Amino acid sequence: MALKDRIHADVTRVFMNHGHFAEYHTWNGRRFECVTDEDSALRRKNNNVVDLSWDNNSTETLVYTPKDSFPGRAMPNEHVIFDSRPMKVLQVQEDGGMYAILLVSFDPKAVMA
DSSP, rough: HHHHHHHHHHIIIIIITTTTEEEEEEEOOEEEEEEEEEHHHHHHHHHTTOOOOOOOEEEEEEEEEGGGGGGSSOOOOOOEETTTEEEEEEEEEEETTTEEEEEEEEEEOOOOO
């Protein structure tokens, strides 16, 4: 078995396995399986430093999903509904048959007294 085939098999068997990491979410109302990561997006936003003192009322989420089972298209600057929340696609990367999609939502934060 070629390395490329082994990697694809591992992605399907482990990473995108609903019993391990993957969860069901919706993209413009269509259900699909993906892995989301908000911690990595937070570190990317704050230049690899987890610092909550700087916040521009936005929440970033990384979505990892297989390209062949993705229920639509993802283009930078496109507005989508992800899990019933309006979001904007900031970045789309394809690598090894997987999409890594960076989403942002602009949510006003509550002010604490």
